[in-house]
Amino acid sequence: MIVADEQAMVELGLSIANQLKIGDIVAIDGPLGAGKTVLCRGILAGFGYSGEVSSPSYAFVNSYGKEDTSIPIIHADLYRMASEADIEELGLFDDSENCLTLIEWASLSEACIKRTEKTVSIEPARDGARRLIINGF
């Protein structure tokens, strides 16, 4: 699938949100600046979030719920995690049956790869477009 621009990526997130539910874990991969966070912004919007979506690159995990979104959502980014042990310590999956979990750079962690059935792989193409491979939806 080709996604032409940022707006189209947000719209894709909105439509993906329709197919997601509590307990789902989505791995979102692709190089720096591929549009992973933009896609997550669209997914969050699909669950009613209207605020700013900050990249969890430094916080590692951002949590949304209650007044933010219609279901609890965890948005994580593993890019700066040093080791599998550090990722384990995040406790990403401790409560994953009770929320929707979105993980940028999930492929950096074997443990994450094993847990995720839904994957989105984003690859920059020409003219700002992105090529997406979506599995498990």
Ligand SMILES: Nc1ncnc2c1ncn2[C@@H]1O[C@H](COP(=O)(O)OP(=O)(O)OP(=O)(O)O)[C@@H](O)[C@H]1O
């Ligand atoms: N087709 C497109 N889809 C998504 N984003 C696009 C597209 N074309 C251009 N962009 C731009 O690319 C950037 C994507 O940034 P984003 O933070 O979403 O990337 P990321 O994959 O999350 O990077 P990181 O690995 O640093 O977390 C944005 O500035 C966005 O405007």
Ligand SMILES: [Mg+2]
């Ligand atoms: Mg990002």
